[in-house]
Amino acid sequence: xxxxxxxxxxxxxxxxxxxxxxxxxxxxxxxxxxxxxxxxxxxxxxxxxxxxxxxxxxxxxxxxxxxxxxxxxxxxxxxxxxxxxxxxxx
Numbered sequence: 001x002x003x004x005x006x007x008x009x010x011x012x013x014x015x016x017x018x019x020x021x022x023x024x025x026x027x028x029x030x031x032x033x034x035x036x037x038x039x040x041x042x043x044x045x046x047x048x049x050x051x052x053x054x055x056x057x058x059x060x061x062x063x064x065x066x067x068x069x070x071x072x073x074x075x076x077x078x079x080x081x082x083x084x085x086x087x088x089x090x
Contacts (some may be wrong), residue, residue: 034041
């Protein structure tokens with residue numbers, strides 16, 4: 001590494017050192033650290049359950065759509081084979 005590259009990196013290195021040395025400990029919010037029976041905590045838990053229900057519902061609908069398409073493709077493929085057999089007989 002030459003001197004010019006080192007001089008270009010010096011401000012970045014200094015910024016990283018200052019940021020690391022000036023770090024403060026994180027303090028948890030009242031939901032994470034507080035009373036598990038508080039209304040805020042119960043609201044967050046209800047929100048998580050609602051979002052989980054939405055995700056499960058969407059994934060269920062996608063799986064149902066995939067199964068519908070698979071059945072429909074099988075039915076259409078069978079109908080195409082019947083038409084081809086009928087044309088071969090005639």
